[in-house]
Amino acid sequence: MSSSEITTGLELRLRAQRRRVGEDVVKGALAVCALISVATTVGIVVALFVPAFEFFQEISIVDFLTGRDWSPLFQPAHFGVLPLVAGTLLVTAIASAVAMPFGLGAAIYLSEYASPRTRGILKPAFEVLAGIPTIVFGYFALTFVTPLLRDLGIEVDIFNTLSAGLVMGVMLMPTVASLSEDAMGAVPRDLRDGAHALGSTKVQVATRIVVPAAVSGIIASFVLAISRAVGETMIVLIAMGQQPNLALDPREAAETMTAFIAATGAGDVPTGSIEYKTIFAVGALLFVMTLVMNLFAIRLVRKYREVYE
Amino acid sequence: MSRGLKGGVFKGLLFLSLLVGFLMLAALLVDVFQDGLPYLDLTLLTNPPSSDPKIAGARPAILATIYIGVLLLLFVVPIGVGTAVYLEEYADKRRWYNKLLEINIQNLAAVPSIVYGILGLAFLVRGIGLGRVLLAGAMILTLLVLPTVIIAAREAIRSVPDSIRQGGYALGATQWQVVSRQVLPAAIPGIATGSILALSRAIGETAPLIMIGAVTYISFDPTILGPFTALPIQIYSFLRLPQEEFKLLAAASIIVLLAILLTLNAFAIFIRNRYRRTW
Amino acid sequence: MITTTGQASTIEPMSLAEIAREHGDENVASRESVFQVRDLAVSYSGNTAIREVGLDVLKNAITAFIGPSGCGKSTLIRCFNRMNDLVPGAKVDGEVLYHGKDLYAADVDPVEVRRRIGMVFQKPNPFPKSIYDNVAFGPRVLAMKDDLSERVEGALQQAALWDEVKDRLKESALGLSGGQQQRLCIARCLAVEPDVILMDEPASALDPISTTRIEDLMHELKRQYTIVIVTHNMQQAARVADMTAFFSVDVAPDGGRRTGILVEYDKTAKIFTTPADKRTEDYVTGRFG
Numbered sequence: 001m002s003s004s005e006i007t008t009g010l011e012l013r014l015r016a017q018r019r020r021v022g023e024d025v026v027k028g029a030l031a032v033c034a035l036i037s038v039a040t041t042v043g044i045v046v047a048l049f050v051p052a053f054e055f056f057q058e059i060s061i062v063d064f065l066t067g068r069d070w071s072p073l074f075q076p077a078h079f080g081v082l083p084l085v086a087g088t089l090l091v092t093a094i095a096s097a098v099a100m101p102f103g104l105g106a107a108i109y110l111s112e113y114a115s116p117r118t119r120g121i122l123k124p125a126f127e128v129l130a131g132i133p134t135i136v137f138g139y140f141a142l143t144f145v146t147p148l149l150r151d152l153g154i155e156v157d158i159f160n161t162l163s164a165g166l167v168m169g170v171m172l173m174p175t176v177a178s179l180s181e182d183a184m185g186a187v188p189r190d191l192r193d194g195a196h197a198l199g200s201t202k203v204q205v206a207t208r209i210v211v212p213a214a215v216s217g218i219i220a221s222f223v224l225a226i227s228r229a230v231g232e233t234m235i236v237l238i239a240m241g242q243q244p245n246l247a248l249d250p251r252e253a254a255e256t257m258t259a260f261i262a263a264t265g266a267g268d269v270p271t272g273s274i275e276y277k278t279i280f281a282v283g284a285l286l287f288v289m290t291l292v293m294n295l296f297a298i299r300l301v302r303k304y305r306e307v308y309e
Numbered sequence: 310m311s312r313g314l315k316g317g318v319f320k321g322l323l324f325l326s327l328l329v330g331f332l333m334l335a336a337l338l339v340d341v342f343q344d345g346l347p348y349l350d351l352t353l354l355t356n357p358p359s360s361d362p363k364i365a366g367a368r369p370a371i372l373a374t375i376y377i378g379v380l381l382l383l384f385v386v387p388i389g390v391g392t393a394v395y396l397e398e399y400a401d402k403r404r405w406y407n408k409l410l411e412i413n414i415q416n417l418a419a420v421p422s423i424v425y426g427i428l429g430l431a432f433l434v435r436g437i438g439l440g441r442v443l444l445a446g447a448m449i450l451t452l453l454v455l456p457t458v459i460i461a462a463r464e465a466i467r468s469v470p471d472s473i474r475q476g477g478y479a480l481g482a483t484q485w486q487v488v489s490r491q492v493l494p495a496a497i498p499g500i501a502t503g504s505i506l507a508l509s510r511a512i513g514e515t516a517p518l519i520m521i522g523a524v525t526y527i528s529f530d531p532t533i534l535g536p537f538t539a540l541p542i543q544i545y546s547f548l549r550l551p552q553e554e555f556k557l558l559a560a561a562s563i564i565v566l567l568a569i570l571l572t573l574n575a576f577a578i579f580i581r582n583r584y585r586r587t588w
Numbered sequence: 589m590i591t592t593t594g595q596a597s598t599i600e601p602m603s604l605a606e607i608a609r610e611h612g613d614e615n616v617a618s619r620e621s622v623f624q625v626r627d628l629a630v631s632y633s634g635n636t637a638i639r640e641v642g643l644d645v646l647k648n649a650i651t652a653f654i655g656p657s658g659c660g661k662s663t664l665i666r667c668f669n670r671m672n673d674l675v676p677g678a679k680v681d682g683e684v685l686y687h688g689k690d691l692y693a694a695d696v697d698p699v700e701v702r703r704r705i706g707m708v709f710q711k712p713n714p715f716p717k718s719i720y721d722n723v724a725f726g727p728r729v730l731a732m733k734d735d736l737s738e739r740v741e742g743a744l745q746q747a748a749l750w751d752e753v754k755d756r757l758k759e760s761a762l763g764l765s766g767g768q769q770q771r772l773c774i775a776r777c778l779a780v781e782p783d784v785i786l787m788d789e790p791a792s793a794l795d796p797i798s799t800t801r802i803e804d805l806m807h808e809l810k811r812q813y814t815i816v817i818v819t820h821n822m823q824q825a826a827r828v829a830d831m832t833a834f835f836s837v838d839v840a841p842d843g844g845r846r847t848g849i850l851v852e853y854d855k856t857a858k859i860f861t862t863p864a865d866k867r868t869e870d871y872v873t874g875r876f877g
Contacts, residue, residue, distance in 0.1 A: 026485045027399055033391030037414050040452050047431035105326025129334055133513025135541045136563050144340045170333040203319045231421025233516035258423050265520040271435055283427045294419040472713035480726040481703035
């Protein structure tokens with residue numbers, strides 16, 4: 001229709017020529033896609049907490065959380081989860097002791113000392129560590145680190161927590177480094193320039209100005225690393241063993257929550273049995289622990305992003 | 310004088326931190342290649358597993374990994390891009406349910422992979438009775454990396470300047486016309502890169518597949534609705550066998566896995582660099 | 589101000605009054621109105637951006653909105669093609685009649701509005717596609733069935749760009765210069781045969797030569813289309829506009845809320861020679877703004 005026809009003779013039609021049904025269909029289809037992520041969360045919650053609830057009808061939750069004997073497949077069965085938690089926490093502690101200082105150190109170097117060109121090469125190279133599948137790290141821990149530790153005179157069992165922890169720490173270094181470097185990069189130049197103008201050395205600027213300014217992001221990176229350590233399965237399954245162990249001795253084998261879930265889930269426990277439900281009880285505990293840490297980390301990241309953006 | 314020394318030591322320590330990472334990476338790669346390279350041959354790629362390490366191979370596992378990868382892309386790209394388009398173009402960001410949606414996705418990205426395995430076990434394998442099949446594995450891995458794809462797609466869509474959209478609307482295009490003809494085509498490189506990186510992550514995952522019931526010994530080629538194994542599972546099973554030679558076969562299989570991942574990542578980086586657009 | 593004896597001085601720049609007198613169209617007030625705005629107010633999330641606007645936009649004329657920044661000129665022009673709909677929290681009160689029909693009636697489809705009332709933006713925004721696909725985008729999405737290539741050529745001719753691009757229609761539009769890109773955006777707009785063309789500071793991002801070409805184009809286009817432009821350049825308004833509306837910022841007594849208001853609307857010549865309102869006079873003589 002030409003413009004002259006619009007205004008003379010024919011009635012001016014501003015209503016839609018066709019009912020735009022297609023637009024509503026599209027919006028509906030897209031909303032359905034978005035709902036899949038909601039369904040996933042609902043599914044996870046239902047899958048974990050319904051059987052866990054049934055489990056806690058039979059086993060007292062207090063016994064579960066405070067008992068020191070974990071032998072669900074034996075007669076008589078004991079369901080005290082502390083040995084699994086102890087295994088998880090010990091390997092997490094060792095991993096953190098590696099990932100946090102080295103990850104933060106790498107981040108400070110990349111952020112404050114490396115030239116943009118060097119950073120452009122080193123940072124992606126460092127990220128390669130993050131892309132290596134965890135099963136490869138498990139292999140590395142079993143076949144290289146454990147013999148190495150023995151060669152160094154540390155008497156470790158074939159399966160031990162120390163190897164798993166050290167390798168997990170190396171795996172988590174990029175997580176700490178990446179998020180910390182992000183946080184430090186968000187600190188405005190003016191702060192550094194101001195300190196330099198007052199005569200501070202680079203060391204002082206880095207440690208007294210930049211790191212404190214980026215501290216919420218750095219802590220978020222630590223919390224995220226811990227959360228990922230707690231949830232990690234393959235390294236501990238391959239290198240740490242499947243023997244629940246309350247003695248916090250890193251040279252011995254132990255079992256984590258995740259290793260137990262994997263080993264039991266892969267096995268042939270009959271559906272609906274109490275042994276089957278232990279998967280979900282332990283899984284629920286694991287989920288709650290990591291959820292709390294993740295939400296905390298997400299809030300911290302939001303906080304530091306808000307301040308500078 | 311001591312200030313300069315202190316500064317130098319500090320810088321040195323920091324660089325050492327970086328170095329530790331690289332040294333570990335190098336040690337890992339050397340270890341894997343030293344053990345595995347002699348065993349990387351056609352037998353590994355074309356034979357099924359066997360109790361005899363001399364003729365054992367990883368063929369069903371490699372095929373299954375490829376099938377899973379293809380299914381994964383078919384599932385995760387439409388759903389992930391659809392969700393991203395909804396959040397960026399259609400959703401009213403002030404509404405509480407959309408904010409909750411965003412937090413939900415961020416949280417799902419950090420849930421341990423074994424929890425996704427539990428989800429798959431409860432709903433797919435035993436719940437709706439799909440059984441321990443390859444399709445279930447692909448579906449669960451889709452859910453695992455879906456948040457990653459959504460986040461990458463949102464980034465890509467957000468980087469399309471608003472002036473393009475305004476120009477489209479001003480000409481009388483409907484919302485879907487603007488999205489499908491202007492926004493999405495411009496966002497394709499970012500979406501492709503993000504999807505390939507998500508795929509590469511999913512291919513390396515073991516824990517969810519263990520829970521779904523990927524078997525450790527399968528001698529025939531996998532089908533979508535049949536029992537299956539996958540490359541990471543095959544590596545795990547090799548590692549658990551007593552003979553020393555199987556450990557070396559595991560290393561060789563790791564080389565295959567790393568080669569696949571390297572190819573995918575290189576492809577993703579190639580796409581990102583080639584189609585990088587300066588607005 | 590220098591008075592000349594019938595010929596523009598070659599040393600001193602012409603005053604606005606002189607420019608307006610030279611270019612103004614004396615018959616414009618007798619034309620029919622395309623838009624009738626009555627008591628219009630626009631607010632974003634509760635904050636009023638502009639209020640109490642009443643004016644008639646006349647057919648086949650160029651109407652300019654001038655005024656200091658923050659006076660709501662861009663907000664107002666976007667009311668004519670319902671682009672404000674795209675801003676969450678935007679609310680339009682009052683009446684905008686287009687050829688007598690309420691533009692904001694409940695059953696009005698914004699898409700139909702925008703096919704008739706086109707817009708060119710301040711910063712040229714060509715799509716990252718070929719020159720041909722840029723101009724063809726509008727007709728394609730509006731399902732205009734006739735010969736696309738003819739339509740594209742016609743639009744490019746009207747936008748005075750055809751000769752420069754006819755041999756490279758398949759090349760990316762992003763390779764054109766700023767002035768060419770803006771003319772491409774105008775061609776894009778013309779391809780869907782609108783009734784009205786809105787231009788939000790169309791030349792402010794361009795060099796002086798491109799600006800002149802765009803202004804010449806406007807004079808050509810007004811024969812067929814109705815044009816409304818927003819400009820912060822008074823000389824430009826004096827050169828091209830038949831009618832000019834001057835807006836200003838009204839500051840609340842406590843120094844807080846700033847709202848745009850229409851001060852005066854009349855033939856361009858009158859605005860720049862004998863404005864009725866003192867605020868207009870202050871602005872056009874450069875005493876403020």
